[in-house]
Amino acid sequence: MSESELGRKWDRCLADTVVKIGTGFGLGLVFSLTFFKRRMWPLAFGSGMGLGMALSNCQHDFQAPYLLHGKYVKEQKQ
């Protein structure tokens, strides 16, 4: 992986993290205000979900060149 590609991956990862945490926080805020009587836990839950999804995406992005993709091949009996 070249350094420019690594830099692009880091940029994408950070942008993704910001967007997902913000989206999770926003969704949690909306649900907290509408259905859950202004409790704090939907905000924490939404932010945590967004962070976890971003982390998973980043991990997959960085590991993608090194992952081996295989498939099952049926044995052919002669």
Add this chain to the structure above:
Amino acid sequence: MVSPVWSMMRFLIKGSVAGGVVYLVYDQELLGPSNRSQEALQRAEEVVPPAMYQFSQYVCEQTGLKIPQLPAPPKFNFHIRESWNSGIMTVMSALSVAPSKACEYTKEGWEYLKERIK
């Protein structure tokens, strides 16, 4: 008779707001792949500052207030990554050279003291 209707209305309004937000997130693919999130962030960066500026202009026109224009932020031509890398290399080379340099300076200091004492 009014309160059940009102509670139903409230529930429908809340449900529609929450459903609209969920649909917006789904439509914009904000919780999807990372390249979509990056594109959404770039779109937001392009749209939000002009919208904020137009809103502030509208508020100024309606209220008669004048918001002072802030000067443009200074642009830095400072590359953090290159500075950090060169700093790390300098520190490591100094640490690798430190024992030999310390011996050399100790010898020079000792020779200097011997000459002074003579």
